[in-house]
Amino acid sequence: MSKSNNVYKDAYNRCLRLLEETSNLPSEPELGATLGVSRTTVRGILARMAENGLITWDKRDKTVLRVPKEEDFFPEEETDSLSQIIERSFMRRLLAEGAEAGMQINELELARDIGVGTTSVREFLIRFSRFGLIEKRRNSHWVLKGFTRAFALELADIREMFELRSAAAFVALPGDSQVWDDLDRLETEHRALARDIANRYPEFSELDERFHRLIHSASHNRFIVDFYDVISMIFHYHYQWNKAGQRSRNETAVAEHLAYIAALKSRDAAKVEDACRRHLTSARQTLLDSTPEGRQAIPAKRNKTL
Amino acid sequence: MSKSNNVYKDAYNRCLRLLEETSNLPSEPELGATLGVSRTTVRGILARMAENGLITWDKRDKTVLRVPKEEDFFPEEETDSLSQIIERSFMRRLLAEGAEAGMQINELELARDIGVGTTSVREFLIRFSRFGLIEKRRNSHWVLKGFTRAFALELADIREMFELRSAAAFVALPGDSQVWDDLDRLETEHRALARDIANRYPEFSELDERFHRLIHSASHNRFIVDFYDVISMIFHYHYQWNKAGQRSRNETAVAEHLAYIAALKSRDAAKVEDACRRHLTSARQTLLDSTPEGRQAIPAKRNKTL
DNA sequence: ATAATGTCTTTTATCGTAAAAAAACATTTG
DNA sequence: CAAATGTTTTTTTACGATAAAAGACATTAT
Numbered sequence: 001m002s003k004s005n006n007v008y009k010d011a012y013n014r015c016l017r018l019l020e021e022t023s024n025l026p027s028e029p030e031l032g033a034t035l036g037v038s039r040t041t042v043r044g045i046l047a048r049m050a051e052n053g054l055i056t057w058d059k060r061d062k063t064v065l066r067v068p069k070e071e072d073f074f075p076e077e078e079t080d081s082l083s084q085i086i087e088r089s090f091m092r093r094l095l096a097e098g099a100e101a102g103m104q105i106n107e108l109e110l111a112r113d114i115g116v117g118t119t120s121v122r123e124f125l126i127r128f129s130r131f132g133l134i135e136k137r138r139n140s141h142w143v144l145k146g147f148t149r150a151f152a153l154e155l156a157d158i159r160e161m162f163e164l165r166s167a168a169a170f171v172a173l174p175g176d177s178q179v180w181d182d183l184d185r186l187e188t189e190h191r192a193l194a195r196d197i198a199n200r201y202p203e204f205s206e207l208d209e210r211f212h213r214l215i216h217s218a219s220h221n222r223f224i225v226d227f228y229d230v231i232s233m234i235f236h237y238h239y240q241w242n243k244a245g246q247r248s249r250n251e252t253a254v255a256e257h258l259a260y261i262a263a264l265k266s267r268d269a270a271k272v273e274d275a276c277r278r279h280l281t282s283a284r285q286t287l288l289d290s291t292p293e294g295r296q297a298i299p300a301k302r303n304k305t306l
Numbered sequence: 307m308s309k310s311n312n313v314y315k316d317a318y319n320r321c322l323r324l325l326e327e328t329s330n331l332p333s334e335p336e337l338g339a340t341l342g343v344s345r346t347t348v349r350g351i352l353a354r355m356a357e358n359g360l361i362t363w364d365k366r367d368k369t370v371l372r373v374p375k376e377e378d379f380f381p382e383e384e385t386d387s388l389s390q391i392i393e394r395s396f397m398r399r400l401l402a403e404g405a406e407a408g409m410q411i412n413e414l415e416l417a418r419d420i421g422v423g424t425t426s427v428r429e430f431l432i433r434f435s436r437f438g439l440i441e442k443r444r445n446s447h448w449v450l451k452g453f454t455r456a457f458a459l460e461l462a463d464i465r466e467m468f469e470l471r472s473a474a475a476f477v478a479l480p481g482d483s484q485v486w487d488d489l490d491r492l493e494t495e496h497r498a499l500a501r502d503i504a505n506r507y508p509e510f511s512e513l514d515e516r517f518h519r520l521i522h523s524a525s526h527n528r529f530i531v532d533f534y535d536v537i538s539m540i541f542h543y544h545y546q547w548n549k550a551g552q553r554s555r556n557e558t559a560v561a562e563h564l565a566y567i568a569a570l571k572s573r574d575a576a577k578v579e580d581a582c583r584r585h586l587t588s589a590r591q592t593l594l595d596s597t598p599e600g601r602q603a604i605p606a607k608r609n610k611t612l
Numbered sequence: 613a614t615a616a617t618g619t620c621t622t623t624t625a626t627c628g629t630a631a632a633a634a635a636a637c638a639t640t641t642g
Numbered sequence: 643c644a645a646a647t648g649t650t651t652t653t654t655t656a657c658g659a660t661a662a663a664a665g666a667c668a669t670t671a672t
Binding site: 227 | 432433436457
C-alpha cells in the first residue's frame with residue numbers, strides 16, 4: 001500500500017462539482033490548472049467519469065451526460081492527505097488532557113497508532129517542530145514542551161510585535177495599492193457576518209485568518225508572513241475543539257476587527273496602533289484562557305514592552 | 307549500508323582524547339554522560355579500545371595502557387552525521403555562483419549527487435525550509451528563493467526587532483542574575499581577542515554567536531531564541547566561504563561588541579539601544595555586501611522603522 | 613503552427629526493512 | 643542496597659523499492 005491516491009480522489013470530487021455547471025468540460029491542461037493537478041491525474045479522472053457514465057470522452061470532446069449523484073463522490077475521509085491525517089491525530093493528543101510538558105514522543109508508537117509508516121510521522125514532526133511545541137533530542141526521542149501558558153504568552157508577544165509593524169507598513173502603502181480593495185471587501189464581509197452573527201459565527205475563524213494574513217502581507221517580510229502559520233495552526237485546532245463561549249468571543253472579535261479596519265482606512269498611525277493593540281490584547285486573553293493554567297489576568301507589564 | 311556508525315566513531319575519537327588525561331576511565335554511565343551517547347555506544351568504544359591495546363577492560367577496571375597515536379583516530383570525514391554532510395553539500399550549491407532564485411530543487415538528483423538516500427535529503431529540506439530560502443510545491447519540487455538582497459534585508463529587520471527587545475529585557479534583569487557573570491566572561495574574551503586580533507580574528511565567529519545568543523536568551527521567548535538559528539546558519543557558511551575583508555570586519559565587530567557590552571553594563575536603556583542599533587546596522591551591511599546584488603548603501607528609511 | 617491529445621520518463625510520497633543507537637531489564641559487585 | 647555491569651528489547655536512522663503523480667516528449671487535430 002505504497003501511496004494513497006488521495007490527490008486523484010480529491011480532484012475527482014472537486015471535478016464532479018464542475019459537472020453541475022457546464023455541459024462540456026474544458027481541455028486537459030485547463031482542467032489541470034483549475035483543479036491544481038497534473039494532466040496525468042486529469043486523465044485518470046476523465047477515464048473514470050466516462051466509465052461511470054457521467055460524461056462521454058472522445059479526444060477533445062467531453063460532454064456531460066448527467067449531474068453527479070451522492071454516490072458518485074469518493075468518501076471524504078479518503079481525500080485527506082497523509083500529513084493531514086497525522087496532523088489531526090497528533091493535535092488531538094496534544095490538546096487532550098494529560099499532555100504534560102516533558103512527555104516523550106515516540107515516533108514508532110505514533111506511527112503504529114495512526115497506522116502509517118514511520119517516515120511520514122518523522123517528516124510531520126520535523127515540520128511541526130517549528131511551532132515551538134516539541135523539541136528533538138539528537139539520536140533519540142522528541143520531547144513535548146506542551147501547550148502551556150508560557151507558550152501562549154511567547155506566541156502572543158511575537159504576534160503583537162509583528163502585527164504592529166505590519167499594520168504600520170499597511171497604512172504607509174500607496175492609495176492605489178491592491179490591498180485597499182481587499183480591505184474593502186473584507187470590511188463588507190465583516191459587516192455581513194456581524195448582521196447575522198447569531199447564525200454565522202462559526203464562519204468567523206476563516207475570515208479572521210484572511211484579515212490578519214492581509215495585514216501581515218504588508219510587511220513584505222517572509223519571516224513575518226510565515227509566522228502566521230504558527231498562529232493559524234494553534235487557532236485552527238483551538239477553535240475546533242474548544243467551543244465554549246465561541247459565539248461571544250467571535251462577536252467581540254468582529255467588532256474589534258471593524259474598528260481596526262476603520263483605523264486602517266483613516267491612515268492615522270496612532271489610531272491603528274491603538275485598535276491593533278486592543279484586538280491583540282483580547283486575542284491574547286482568549287488564547288490564555290484556553291491553556292491548562294489559563295484564566296489568569298494578563299500581567300500589565302507585558303503589553304507595555306516593545 | 308543501512309546506517310553509518312558516525313556517532314560511535316565520533317564518540318570514540320573524543321574518548322581517545324580522554325585517555326591523554328587519566329590512567330583510569332570512569333564507569334560506563336559516567337562515560338556516556340560525558341560523551342553524550344548511550345551505554346551501548348560506550349561499550350562499543352571500550353571494546354575497541356581494549357582490542358587495540360589502548361586499555362585493559364575487565365568489568366569496572368578500565369586501565370589506560372598507552373596514549374593514543376594519530377592512527378588510532380577514525381578519519382574526520384567518517385564522524386560527520388548524514389545531515390551535516392547533506393547540509394554542507396547543499397549550502398555549497400546554494401552560495402555558489404549560478405544559484406538563481408526560482409530554480410527548481412530535485413530531491414532525487416540531490417540525493418544521487420551526494421550519494422545518500424532520498425529520505426535523508428527530504429528531511430533535510432523540510433528542516434531547512436524554515437530558513438525561508440526554499441519553498442515546497444505540494445506534490446512537486448522545491449523552489450529556490452535564493453540568497454538575495456531581499457532575503458538579507460528581511461532577515462536583518464527581524465534580527466533587529468528581536469535583538470532590541472532582548473537587549474531591553476537584558477538590562478531589566480536583576481543584578482544577581484547569572485547573565486552578568488556570563489557577560490563579564492565574554493567581555494574578558496573579547497578584550498583578549500582584541501589584543502591579538504591580527505592572529506586570532508578567525509576565532510571571532512564563534513565568540514560572536516555566544517554573545518548574541520546570551521542576549522537573545524534574556525527575551526525568554528522560544529521564537530526569538532530559535533530565530534537565532536537562522537542567523538547563525540547564514541553567518542556560519544558565509545564566514546566559511548567568503549573570507550574577503552574578514553579581518554577588518556571582525557576587528558570592527560569586536561569594537562562594537564565592547565561598546566555594546568559597556569552599554570549593557572551601564573543598564574542605561576537609551577545607551578543600549580544605541581549601541582545595539584549601531585552594531586546591527588554594520589552587521590546588516592556586511593550581510594548585504596555578501597549577496598549577489600550587494601554593495602549598495604542601506605536605504606535610510608529601513609533603520610528608522612520599528 | 614499552436615494547442616490539444618497520446619505516450620513514455622522522471623520524481624515524489626510512502627512503506628518495509630535492517631543496522632545503529634538508545635533504553636529497559638536483569639544480574640552482579642563493592 | 644545502590645550503583646555498575648551484562649543482556650535483551652525497543653526505537654531511531656537510513657536505504658531501496660514501488661505506486662501515485664508530475665513532467666517531458668511525440669503525435670495529431672484545428
